[in-house]
Amino acid sequence: xxxxxxxxxxxxxxxxxxxxxxxxxxxxxxxxxxxxxxxxxxxxxxxxxxxxxxxxxxxxxxxxxxxxxxxxxxxxxxxxxxxxxxxxxxxxxxxxxxxxxxxxxxxxxxxx
Amino acid sequence: xxxxxxxxxxxxxxxxxxxxxxxxxxxxxxxxxxxxxxxxxxxxxxxxxxxxxxxxxxxxxxxxxxxxxxxxxxxxxxxxxxxxxxxxxxxxxxxxxxxxxxxxxxxxxxxxxxx
Numbered sequence: 091x092x093x094x095x096x097x098x099x100x101x102x103x104x105x106x107x108x109x110x111x112x113x114x115x116x117x118x119x120x121x122x123x124x125x126x127x128x129x130x131x132x133x134x135x136x137x138x139x140x141x142x143x144x145x146x147x148x149x150x151x152x153x154x155x156x157x158x159x160x161x162x163x164x165x166x167x168x169x170x171x172x173x174x175x176x177x178x179x180x181x182x183x184x185x186x187x188x189x190x191x192x193x194x195x196x197x198x199x200x201x202x
Numbered sequence: 203x204x205x206x207x208x209x210x211x212x213x214x215x216x217x218x219x220x221x222x223x224x225x226x227x228x229x230x231x232x233x234x235x236x237x238x239x240x241x242x243x244x245x246x247x248x249x250x251x252x253x254x255x256x257x258x259x260x261x262x263x264x265x266x267x268x269x270x271x272x273x274x275x276x277x278x279x280x281x282x283x284x285x286x287x288x289x290x291x292x293x294x295x296x297x298x299x300x301x302x303x304x305x306x307x308x309x310x311x312x313x314x315x316x317x
Contacts, residue, residue, distance in 0.1 A: 122303030124305070124306075126308075128243075132310060132311075133292065133308050133309055133310035133311045134245075134292060134294075134308040134311075135308070136305050136307070139303065139305060141303030142303075177243055179245065183303065183306070189235070189247045189250060189258055190237075190247070190306050192244075192245040192246075194242075194243070194244055195243045195244070195245075197243075
């Protein structure tokens with residue numbers, strides 16, 4: 091079946107540090123890949139997505155590249171801010187399936 | 203305007219009660235969902251409707267009954283609430299087909315606490 095594996099959190103960084111949150115997936119077809127973010131006490135927001143191999147999704151300084159050969163979609167940001175503190179979810183939608191399959195989420199804590 | 207709106211945002215109720223959460227989307231999408239987020243933040247789909255037809259039902263207890271009066275609304279009714287039903291319930295919507303990588307948009311969540 092389809093699944094998403096994310097690195098365990100929390101990830102604790104100082105402001106302006108480089109961020110990587112690892113995400114790997116298993117899928118039977120040709121999935122689209124997503125990163126969602128949940129700020130404290132809020133709902134889920136789409137951060138970025140990629141729909142085919144080698145696509146790069148980017149938004150608000152975050153980037154992730156769809157790597158079919160390593161079945162990965164790692165999230166990166168060059169310089170994090172305190173306001174980036176949130177839970178980040180990697181997810182996939184496989185071809186022909188309506189539902190999103192989520193990873194377990196990774197909490198990011200950024201200190202000043 | 204909020205694209206996917208759900209009410210109430212917070213709900214505290216006693217065991218055994220029946221409650222409903224309402225959801226509406228103004229994006230013109232044809233598919234709507236309910237997801238449950240447990241205390242460890244794990245997100246799992248419960249139901250999906252496409253044009254008012256149930257298409258996904260993921261082994262959810264039959265105390266949970268979704269209802270879609272039209273494709274812009276998907277309500278969730280829960281009978282005989284149990285402590286384990288305490289969670290955040292997210293409504294979402296998307297335009298199909300999934301193969302195009304269409305984004306699923308989420309509401310702000312409904313925080314349900316059963317005491």
